Amino acid sequence: MARALPLFGLVLLASGGLMGCGERTAARAALSPPDRAEYMGIETQLLDASTVSFIVRMRGARDRSDVVAYARCAAAQYTVIRGYSFAQHVRTNVRRSGEIWEGDGGFVISPDLPAGRRNLDAEVIVDDCREQGIPTV
Template identity: 65%
Template sequence: MACGGEERVRAPMSPPPHAQYLGVQTRLLEGDLVSFVVRMEGARGREDVIAYARCAAAQYTLIRGYSFARHVRTNATQSAGIWQADGVYTISPDLPLGLRNMDAEVIVEDCHEQGIPTV
């Protein structure tokens, strides 16, 4: 089960039928603060590309041996049919303070069920 206050990842529907996930750039900003820049073609809107960034953040959290991430902010833009999102998260082994926490295992499982790739 998800932890209290955890942010939901589920997009409104399954991924768009013609979605192309164009990759993830991961940047360690400082300490446990990480930026994930994702690009996507065929998204229905900003929610799709933001879900892609969350999935990347959750998988990266697990790769680093941590269990939780906290969403700081996400900016999403579109240009020439390509959506881009820059999501910033803190990652930690323990449940961080705040209301925008994510249990990385739960998020990654949800992403797989929805067909959204992770890192």
């Protein structure tokens, strides 16, 4: 059985970019967790029946993309737990205070594929997060 696109593939499709094989490998390395990442927890805030905010904190992030990946992993697992299949990334605000990075990611969860370009197949994302060692809720 063919495996669906991993996290980096969904990110590239969401951004509209296609790249060659060597570039895909580089993109995968860029989205793999940093060597010294310390994931410091996830807070889930249900804003309404389908809108959720995830506050994530970590130390050792290379840049904001590591924090965004952590928030996506949290959102994907939460989506699966709720019995839904898709999450739509609305936004992730990232800030840094010393060595601690914090992200506030907003997502809409849905049982059906929503319209839009920032959709995440939750089960695929959860599998990819596990493979990369990025924690989920």
